[in-house]
Amino acid sequence: xxxxxxxxxxxxxxxxxxxxxxxxxxxxxxxxxxxxxxxxxxxxxxxxxxxxxxxxxxxxxxxxxxxxxxxxxxxxxxxxxxxxxxxxxxxxxxxxxxxxxxxxxxxxxxxxxxxxxxxxxxxxxxxxxxxxxxxxxxxxxxxxxxxxxxxxxxxxxxxxxxxxxxxxxxxxxxxxxxxxxxxxxxxxxxxxxxxxxxxxxxxxxxxxxxxxxxxxxxxxxxxxxxxxxxxxxxxxxxxxxxxxxxxxxxxxxxxxxxxxxxxxxxxxxxxxxxxxxxxxxxxxxxxxxxxxxxxxxxxxxxxxxxxxx
Amino acid sequence: xxxxxxxxxxxxxxxxxxxxxxxxxxxxxxxxxxxxxxxxxxxxxxxxxxxxxxxxxxxxxxxxxxxxxxxxxxxxxxxxxxxxxxxxxxxxxxxxxxxxxxxxxxxxxxxxxxxxxxxxxxxxxxxxxxxxxxxxxxxxxxxxxxxxxxxxxxxxxxxxxxxxxxxxxxxxxxxxxxxxxxxxxxxxxxxxxxxxxxxxxxxxxxxxxxxxxxxxxxxxxxxxxxxxxxxxxxxxxxxxxxxxxxxxxxxxxxxxxxxxxxxxxxxxxxxxxxxxxxxxxxxxxxxxxxxxxxxxxxxxxxxxxxxxxxxxxxxxxxxxxxxxxxxxxxxxxxxxxxxxxxxxxxxxxxxxxxxxxx
Numbered sequence: 001x002x003x004x005x006x007x008x009x010x011x012x013x014x015x016x017x018x019x020x021x022x023x024x025x026x027x028x029x030x031x032x033x034x035x036x037x038x039x040x041x042x043x044x045x046x047x048x049x050x051x052x053x054x055x056x057x058x059x060x061x062x063x064x065x066x067x068x069x070x071x072x073x074x075x076x077x078x079x080x081x082x083x084x085x086x087x088x089x090x091x092x093x094x095x096x097x098x099x100x101x102x103x104x105x106x107x108x109x110x111x112x113x114x115x116x117x118x119x120x121x122x123x124x125x126x127x128x129x130x131x132x133x134x135x136x137x138x139x140x141x142x143x144x145x146x147x148x149x150x151x152x153x154x155x156x157x158x159x160x161x162x163x164x165x166x167x168x169x170x171x172x173x174x175x176x177x178x179x180x181x182x183x184x185x186x187x188x189x190x191x192x193x194x195x196x197x198x199x200x201x202x203x204x205x206x207x208x209x210x211x212x213x214x215x216x217x218x219x220x221x222x223x224x225x226x227x228x229x230x231x232x233x234x235x236x237x238x239x240x241x242x243x244x245x246x247x248x249x250x251x252x253x254x255x256x257x258x259x260x261x262x263x264x265x266x267x268x269x270x271x272x273x274x275x276x277x278x279x280x281x282x283x284x285x286x287x288x289x290x291x292x293x294x295x296x297x298x299x300x301x302x303x304x305x306x307x308x309x
Numbered sequence: 310x311x312x313x314x315x316x317x318x319x320x321x322x323x324x325x326x327x328x329x330x331x332x333x334x335x336x337x338x339x340x341x342x343x344x345x346x347x348x349x350x351x352x353x354x355x356x357x358x359x360x361x362x363x364x365x366x367x368x369x370x371x372x373x374x375x376x377x378x379x380x381x382x383x384x385x386x387x388x389x390x391x392x393x394x395x396x397x398x399x400x401x402x403x404x405x406x407x408x409x410x411x412x413x414x415x416x417x418x419x420x421x422x423x424x425x426x427x428x429x430x431x432x433x434x435x436x437x438x439x440x441x442x443x444x445x446x447x448x449x450x451x452x453x454x455x456x457x458x459x460x461x462x463x464x465x466x467x468x469x470x471x472x473x474x475x476x477x478x479x480x481x482x483x484x485x486x487x488x489x490x491x492x493x494x495x496x497x498x499x500x501x502x503x504x505x506x507x508x509x510x511x512x513x514x515x516x517x518x519x520x521x522x523x524x525x526x527x528x529x530x531x532x533x534x535x536x537x538x539x540x541x542x543x544x545x546x547x548x549x550x551x552x553x554x555x556x557x558x559x560x561x562x563x564x565x566x567x568x569x570x571x572x573x574x575x576x577x578x579x580x581x582x583x584x585x586x587x588x589x590x591x592x593x594x595x596x597x598x599x600x601x602x603x604x605x606x607x608x609x610x611x612x613x614x615x616x617x618x619x620x621x622x623x624x625x626x627x628x629x630x631x632x633x634x635x636x637x638x639x640x641x642x643x644x645x646x647x648x649x650x651x652x653x654x655x656x657x658x659x660x661x662x663x664x665x666x667x
Binding site for chain 1: 430628
């Protein structure tokens, strides 16, 4: 029982990280109708920027304080994401307004390749580590309930906490600020929003920037867990089945979908894996999404898909 | 001046409907085929065959298949690499497990198995489309990656998942010289291109295009979406599967599942976008571009680096390749959504009027 709970817990933590990436997808899809394949590349790029600047900045200006260096690196990485958001809007989205979803998807594929290449050209392609002072040692909880207790990583708990804070901040931003209201209006209907004077282009920059920030947070958490390396993009691809499961337009859907995928993946790997050869983590999420698509194409919380001629 | 159809009168429906209605086009394509079948094998050296010509011919064939699905039927697929893998591994199994199996039959059986897998993973296309379908086909990609690496039967229980074939021959013709391999692949690709061209200008091709342009409207005027979509998946994955089998048998000789990873799927999609969505000619343009560009960059970038006193490492070249591909994809989608094939036809239009444009 304790082992099962540990597995579930590990799955929840992995799922939390998928959710973070999926959040970025959902934000951009809601506000601009773009299925942003580049979210994974953005995670890698942001994490690379963070990792490298937290090394470079202390060397350049000679500060010894790790917290200060990390904070500065975070700001610089965020600025990079802002520049990225601006350039994407200026050079890509603006020219592809009113195109079909599939065209936009392929454009973001192009952005993915570009960003992967750019990140590794500027920041190098070795494995880097991000050290934001996350505690590594595991702790035991519930040792009164189970014999020996449950093994839990403190790091995972902090990551979950950060993710929860991020989701709360985002929902506050969307519900309470005027920019958030404008973003929701844009998401609802581009033309109507534009006709009452909401500047579409600026809204897109903002939403890509917010998605870039979530990518940065996801990148930091992942980077400090498994190191910043190219394989982050493959892991980030897992966010695609997550949003299919949760629904393309739903923020809670991204969270719950991520948790379901994370737990399902770990549990099936542990209990089903030995029967059919192991490694089913690689495809479980996608096949689950595939099955889901057949029965509920709009996902758990998505809006019903209506086709009109 | 030379390229105009003055005086070429069509007197029958057949003459009007032929693939190349203009006599100059027929001459040009005849010359091109003659050059490809006779001239190139006489002139090219081994490096040219191995590094450029054989990959180009096989990727063109795969791109033909992907173009039928993505360009003509509008069902975006990120699982083409998986269908290539199915083709390669099933052709291998047929070839190795059955004594005296002719190679051509093995290749076709690989295509047939890829077709079955393609139809299976195409079933979600009946419920979802566009973005959702892209994720569904990703499932095919990752599942096949895993299956060929982990399930021993597919690889004849070789420990690392890598397999090799040898002793290729066609009706007693031993295919072992690079030029022979090239000719064999070229023959199959030309036949496939002809079949594909005729398919897309027949009734079923028009059904695919109707589904692509607006599937609800197509269903309303009596086109069966299930039949149209699944037939596109079937034809596409058959061609892609045969191309995958060729890639394994002829180009690589021995291969492992990583040869058909998700990068291959993206590469095929890029070939189709750059070459031209919904164009048979485009598959060839796109494949040529994708095969030649990395080689050119490999030569060009170090030379450029030398000019400004920089040493360009191989890692940097591969990153630059990523960036250039990415930028090109975006540029093509913005500036010329119909790709190189469209540029080609614009050029031909201009040529008809040249040198007196009015």
